[in-house]
Amino acid sequence: MRLLLVEDDNHVAAALSAVLARHGFDVTHARSGEEALQALVPEGDCFGVVLLDLGLPDQDGYEVCGKIRKRTSTPVIMVTARSDVRSRIHGLNMGADDYVVKPYDTGELLARIHAVSRRTFHEDTSSGIETELRLGPVHIELPTRRVSVEGSAVQLTRKEFDLLALLAQRPGVVFRREQIISEVWRTSWEGTGRTLEVHVASLRAKLRMPALIETVRGVGYRLVAPAG
DSSP: OEEEEEOSOHHHHHHHHHHHHHTTOEEEEESSHHHHHHHHHHHGGGOSEEEEESOOSSSOHHHHHHHHHHHOOOOEEEEESOOSHHHHHHHHHTTOSEEEESSOOHHHHHHHHHHHHHHHHHHHHHTTSSOEEEETTEEEETTTTEEEETTEEEOOOHHHHHHHHHHHTSTTOOEEHHHHIIIIISSOSTTOHHHHHHHHHHHHHHHTOTTSEEEETTTEEEEOOOOO
């Protein structure tokens, strides 16, 4: 998932970016409100989440949130030291999807990022946006979580479906192991590597298409769209 981090403190941004990268996020750092808005001009909804610190040097953070909301539907999580209820309500009214108070636990922040991205995904699918994926003979129905190959239904476990759906939404793109574990299992990479390998092997067997999911040695996996 691509994430736009809006934070004027370079030290804080570097430390947080390192943590997010370990959990599979592709982080773009903006140091001011203007940089954040400029980053959203060409990219649009390519970011999965915007993490917005309210203490910006050039613009009021709440106003930046309002401007972001006018440009994109990308979820915005506000990060601030202001813990009073009025500030939280104001932030949500300006278009924020969630509100995190400093100092925060990194685990909680990651959980909130995943939560808002899940809500956005379900809203998109319920609105008819990219509800089905067709990759040659493979047909994936996202809302009903059904998969078929050449018209024949394939029974997948919950995690197998989540893994397939993640890879299938961006055919040809390499997903890092850490990113897959973070997106599908909602945890860190440590100790989960064997689980991922087992699920990939199971998908290849159940779909009877061993070449569908390619292993990129030392990096991760990608889905190779079949012809026809």
